[in-house]
Amino acid sequence: MARSDVQLMLDVKAGDEASFDFLLQKYRSPLVNFLNRMVRDTATAEDLAQEVFLRVYRARKQYTPSAKFTTWLFRIATNLALNSVRDNRHRRMGISLDAPANGEGSAPMELPAREKRIDEHMIERDRADVIRRAIGSLPEKQRAAVLLHKYEEMDYVEIAGILDCSEGALKSLLFRAYETLRVQLAPLVAQPAAHRGEEGRPS
Amino acid sequence: MKKCEEISKGLIAYLEQRANPAERRDMEKHLAGCAACRTRAEEFRALWKVMEDVPAIEPSFGFDARVRQRVAAEPHRNWFGWFAPQARLALSAAMLVALTVWVTKLPQNNHHDVTATPVAVNPSTDQDFDAIKDLGVLENYDVLTKFDALSESSTTSAPQSDKAPQEEPSSND
Numbered sequence: 001m002a003r004s005d006v007q008l009m010l011d012v013k014a015g016d017e018a019s020f021d022f023l024l025q026k027y028r029s030p031l032v033n034f035l036n037r038m039v040r041d042t043a044t045a046e047d048l049a050q051e052v053f054l055r056v057y058r059a060r061k062q063y064t065p066s067a068k069f070t071t072w073l074f075r076i077a078t079n080l081a082l083n084s085v086r087d088n089r090h091r092r093m094g095i096s097l098d099a100p101a102n103g104e105g106s107a108p109m110e111l112p113a114r115e116k117r118i119d120e121h122m123i124e125r126d127r128a129d130v131i132r133r134a135i136g137s138l139p140e141k142q143r144a145a146v147l148l149h150k151y152e153e154m155d156y157v158e159i160a161g162i163l164d165c166s167e168g169a170l171k172s173l174l175f176r177a178y179e180t181l182r183v184q185l186a187p188l189v190a191q192p193a194a195h196r197g198e199e200g201r202p203s
Numbered sequence: 204m205k206k207c208e209e210i211s212k213g214l215i216a217y218l219e220q221r222a223n224p225a226e227r228r229d230m231e232k233h234l235a236g237c238a239a240c241r242t243r244a245e246e247f248r249a250l251w252k253v254m255e256d257v258p259a260i261e262p263s264f265g266f267d268a269r270v271r272q273r274v275a276a277e278p279h280r281n282w283f284g285w286f287a288p289q290a291r292l293a294l295s296a297a298m299l300v301a302l303t304v305w306v307t308k309l310p311q312n313n314h315h316d317v318t319a320t321p322v323a324v325n326p327s328t329d330q331d332f333d334a335i336k337d338l339g340v341l342e343n344y345d346v347l348t349k350f351d352a353l354s355e356s357s358t359t360s361a362p363q364s365d366k367a368p369q370e371e372p373s374s375n376d
Contacts, residue, residue: 024270032262046266053270057277128257135254150254156221171212178215181254182246189249 005069013060020060024053027070030152031077037147038081039088040136048084052077071161074152078144078162085140127188134184142177149174207233207240214240218247 003011003019005026011019031052036045055076135143141163148159160170182189210233216222217230234241 020274021271024267028262028266028270029259032266033259036260037257042260042263046263046269049262050266050270050273054273054277057274131254131257135257150251156216168212171216174215175212178247178250179243182243182250185250185253186246188253189246 006065009056009060009063009069010065012057013063020057023056023069027073028053031073034074034147034152035077035081037132037135037151038078038140038143039084040132044084048077048080051080067161068158070152070154071158074148074154075162075164078148081144082140130188131185134181137184138177138180142173142180145170145173146177146181207237211240211243214244214247218244 005023008019008023012023028049031049032045035048035052036042039045039048052073056073135146138146145159145163148154148162154162156167156170160167163170163173165173210230213222213226213230217227222230234244
């Protein structure tokens with residue numbers, strides 16, 4: 001019988017290095033992908049993923065199974081990613097760290113004209129890159145919510161736990177994020193929808 | 204009918220079939236009369252399909268090795284680590300005992316020396332005693348120097364004291 005993540009972590013706490021290796025094998029790919037989509041840089045994503053595993057290992061003695069293991073794991077990853085994104089932005093823009101971040105609560109992101117933006121990108125880059133860029137252009141917290149919801153297939157309770165917000169706030173966050181993506185990726189989104197016609201519409 | 208903004212927050216849960224029965228009824232009622240929200244719902248479904256076109260990446264070849272290397276570099280507390288505080292305590296206690304023994308031994312050595320000293324000192328003490336045993340006569344020095352009878356006496360008394368010959372000149376004065 002396969003051990004649960006919590007049991008594996010408790011075994012790591014008890015000194016079983018093999019259980020840590022098992023967790024590493026299980027979560028390295030989801031973590032690297034999540035972080036890569038968050039920071040949009042493979043090398044940075046790998047560095048951050050290593051840091052996540054290192055922090056898990058360091059915290060093994062204090063580990064108590066109060067929440068799902070993945071909630072804890074992705075909370076560490078999300079916090080590291082958010083810090084990395086903010087640090088990079090401040091470095092890139094050369095602005096003071098005291099300046100307000102362009103995240104939640106700040107002025108809404110100005111969306112460019114949908115056809116022009118997509119056309120430009122479609123010429124220069126492939127479809128996947130356009131989608132990746134659209135996701136990457138979301139404010140950090142919205143981006144994290146979308147990635148955890150869409151790619152990690154987590155439920156609202158878990159995502160809210162990771163992002164430290166209420167379920168209601170998370171629903172608003174997700175709605176705003178998907179609404180932005182729907183606008184930005186309209187040409188890609190409209191094509192399959194048009195093909196389905198009336199069948200895909202909820203009654 | 205609820206406004207689009209108000210109800211749209213529940214649209215994702217509805218599309219994922221996570222809405223409760225009451226929320227589902229409200230949403231279906233709204234969608235039946237709102238073309239914009241029907242389009243939005245349709246495009247949300249299409250969007251989720253489109254988002255699947257982003258391929259996942261695999262961690263690089265050396266990823267696991269680097270994690271293991273960093274973990275191995277962490278300070279490990281082995282089984283004897285449990286004794287670490289006790290070891291420090293034991294060392295302190297041992298040093299305290301050693302210091303106590305040394306301090307208590309120090310006076311004993313001195314005492315031993317003291318007890319040993321008489322063996323070495325006794326001969327000199329005896330010599331000193333021999334040297335001063337006749338000095339009692341000095342107690343009567345004034346009497347003796349002014350005792351006229353002594354000046355008139357013969358020198359036969361000289362052996363009684365080493366001082367006697369020295370007193371003779373003064374007696375002659």
